[in-house]
Amino acid sequence: MTTGPVIELRAATKRFRGATGGVHTAVRELTMSVQPGEFVAVVGPTGCGKSTTLSLVSGLEPPSSGVALVRGEPVLGIPDGIGYMFQNDAVQPWRSVLDNVAAGPRYRGMTKAKAREKARAWVDKVGLGTFAGYYPHQLSGGMRKRVALAATLVNEPSILLMDEPFSALDVQTRALMQDELLRLWSGSNADGSTLDPASRSSVIFVTHDLDEAIALADKVIVMTASPATIKASFEVDLPRPRLVEEIRMTPEFQLMYRQIWESLREEVDKARERSVVAG
Amino acid sequence: MSAVLSPVDAPPARELTGAATAARNRRIKVWSIRVVLVAAWLGSWELAATYWIDPFFYSKPSQVWSKLVDWFTVGTSQGSIWTNIAATMQEAVLGFVLGALAGIVLGVLLGRSPLLSDICAPFIKALNAVPRIVLASLFVIWFGLGMQSKIATAFILVFFSVFFNAFQGAREVDRNLINNARVLGASKLQVLTTIVLPSATSWILASLHSAFGFALIGAVVGEVVGAETGLGLLISRSQGNFDTPGIYAGMIVITVLALLAEAILTALEKRLLKWRPTAAHEQGAQL
Ligand SMILES: Nc1ncnc2c1ncn2[C@@H]1O[C@H](COP(=O)(O)OP(=O)(O)OP(=O)(O)O)[C@@H](O)[C@H]1O
Numbered sequence: 401m402t403t404g405p406v407i408e409l410r411a412a413t414k415r416f417r418g419a420t421g422g423v424h425t426a427v428r429e430l431t432m433s434v435q436p437g438e439f440v441a442v443v444g445p446t447g448c449g450k451s452t453t454l455s456l457v458s459g460l461e462p463p464s465s466g467v468a469l470v471r472g473e474p475v476l477g478i479p480d481g482i483g484y485m486f487q488n489d490a491v492q493p494w495r496s497v498l499d500n501v502a503a504g505p506r507y508r509g510m511t512k513a514k515a516r517e518k519a520r521a522w523v524d525k526v527g528l529g530t531f532a533g534y535y536p537h538q539l540s541g542g543m544r545k546r547v548a549l550a551a552t553l554v555n556e557p558s559i560l561l562m563d564e565p566f567s568a569l570d571v572q573t574r575a576l577m578q579d580e581l582l583r584l585w586s587g588s589n590a591d592g593s594t595l596d597p598a599s600r601s602s603v604i605f606v607t608h609d610l611d612e613a614i615a616l617a618d619k620v621i622v623m624t625a626s627p628a629t630i631k632a633s634f635e636v637d638l639p640r641p642r643l644v645e646e647i648r649m650t651p652e653f654q655l656m657y658r659q660i661w662e663s664l665r666e667e668v669d670k671a672r673e674r675s676v677v678a679g
Numbered sequence: 680m681s682a683v684l685s686p687v688d689a690p691p692a693r694e695l696t697g698a699a700t701a702a703r704n705r706r707i708k709v710w711s712i713r714v715v716l717v718a719a720w721l722g723s724w725e726l727a728a729t730y731w732i733d734p735f736f737y738s739k740p741s742q743v744w745s746k747l748v749d750w751f752t753v754g755t756s757q758g759s760i761w762t763n764i765a766a767t768m769q770e771a772v773l774g775f776v777l778g779a780l781a782g783i784v785l786g787v788l789l790g791r792s793p794l795l796s797d798i799c800a801p802f803i804k805a806l807n808a809v810p811r812i813v814l815a816s817l818f819v820i821w822f823g824l825g826m827q828s829k830i831a832t833a834f835i836l837v838f839f840s841v842f843f844n845a846f847q848g849a850r851e852v853d854r855n856l857i858n859n860a861r862v863l864g865a866s867k868l869q870v871l872t873t874i875v876l877p878s879a880t881s882w883i884l885a886s887l888h889s890a891f892g893f894a895l896i897g898a899v900v901g902e903v904v905g906a907e908t909g910l911g912l913l914i915s916r917s918q919g920n921f922d923t924p925g926i927y928a929g930m931i932v933i934t935v936l937a938l939l940a941e942a943i944l945t946a947l948e949k950r951l952l953k954w955r956p957t958a959a960h961e962q963g964a965q966l
């Protein structure tokens with residue numbers, strides 16, 4: 401087993417050609433790492449480069465300079481065992497809910513019957529059991545998000561990248577899904593046994609919601625306004641297992657929240673000022 | 680559509696039957712007006728040809744009808760009508776299938792490869808600008824009076840109409856979907872077959888509708904230019920004999936064939952696109 405970080409970005413920079421022909425730097429000199437089994441939440445002002453950071457780790461975009469490493473190897477192409485839930489839900493409109501969820505196992509060579517059986521369990525887990533035969537256009541936005549979540553998790557990824565996965569859900573469903581995600585990630589079974597932390601999957605979870613970030617993560621990373629780089633990193637020492645609705649009432653949580661929010665607010669203000677000047 | 684609604688969220692029965700009655704009344708109205716229009720048109724043509732205009736040049740519905748009856752009971756100057764229909768259909772179907780396949784394959788290939796499409800763009804534009812019907816004359820010289828020259832004409836007409844749609848469809852595939860499939864573990868080929876093709880399908884099917892019409896036109900024009908059998912030959916013989924009803928009769932037979940093919944394609948489209956919101960293809964079907 402490797403003992404180093406599972407995911408590592410070293411001075412990674414990503415530039416895009418801007419709309420007017422100039423060069424836009426989305427991510428600059430970003431250095432961060434994620435340990436095996438660690439749950440890292442990333443917060444930052446809108447448009448700062450969070451999604452871009454995930455695309456570097458997933459191998460969908462190569463860095464312009466610097467390196468992205470997964471399990472110590474430079475990322476060329478899509479690393480093994482990665483799951484990526486995109487910001488815009490990427491469900492295939494021509495497949496039913498069940499077949500959307502079965503897509504990953506099918507791509508990986510499983511027979512149709514076995515893939516569907518596996519998918520079935522996940523469709524039930526995200527609460528869409530009665531909608532298994534529906535096509536995506538017959539679902540609500542939040543339901544499509546859940547399809548995307550099931551389609552990602554069915555592959556049992558050891559590295560999980562999530563880009564605002566719950567932002568389209570109502571408050572109750574969101575709390576439910578957050579708890580469910582924690583339960584799945586920590587591997588706790590119905591009998592109460594949990595996975596050894598090192599064999600959990602490593603998660604990078606991008607969100608706008610600081611509450612959500614603190615409630616879920618081991619570490620919250622605050623990104624600067626565009627171009628993104630790490631502004632600060634906060635260890636979250638709240639005990640696990642957690643229930644998100646309960647943990648946010650504790651004084652420790654509130655304290656963390658104030659600390660991180662101080663840091664984040666500066667960047668949000670900066671981003672807002674800039675957009676006012678630019679607009 | 681209603682099949683997927685669970686009993687709980689199905690609309691109340693009265694509302695449903697009300698909507699069904701309204702829809703039926705509307706259908707009856709639309710059809711009666713259609714019938715009246717056709718009757719008025721045929722009637723005025725018949726009257727005009729009987730009393731004012733020269734039926735030798737313009738013919739009239741009753742003459743066309745008896746010509747059709749004659750063809751189907753006695754046979755045509757070129758043998759049984761069924762042999763001629765079979766010949767034309769065979770050419771059209773072969774040209775259609777080959778042209779559509781080539782159009783889809785090349786269209787999707789070029790649509791997915793910016794380099795290839797850059798290289799080929801000017802050639803395709805030039806080829807597309809060539810008046811393709813004229814090629815029929817060339818094909819008769821190349822391939823002779825037999826079937827090949829008609830298949831080639833149908834092929835060319837079908838190919839271009841399908842190619843451009845397949846190309847556009849393959850280009851407009853959602854990047855997000857492709858990336859998602861890749862992360863889920865899809866190989867290049869799997870991305871092509873499970874993402875690119877299905878999302879280009881609605882574009883491709885839209886072009887197939889007009890493409891079968893083009894295949895028929897190609898086959899018939901090829902036969903008019905020079906052939907030993909087929910509906911186009913019937914039409915050109917009728918023209919040679921100043922047999923105006925024969926030309927109309929040929930047109931009617933071809934139209935019926937085209938409509939039949941259209942119905943088959945529509946059924947196929949409904950099957951393949953059952954994942955789409957109903958409103959979209961119901962509207963399409965109404966047009
Ligand atoms: N493919 C691309 N081409 C050009 N510019 C891009 C591309 N992808 C992202 N950008 C730019 O990079 C910057 C960061 O984008 P990114 O999507 O990473 O932001 P984000 O932090 O995820 O924002 P949000 O929270 O709103 O999702 C933006 O200014 C965006 O315009």
Ligand SMILES: [Mg+2]
Pocket residue numbers: 450451452487563
């Ligand atoms: Mg984003």
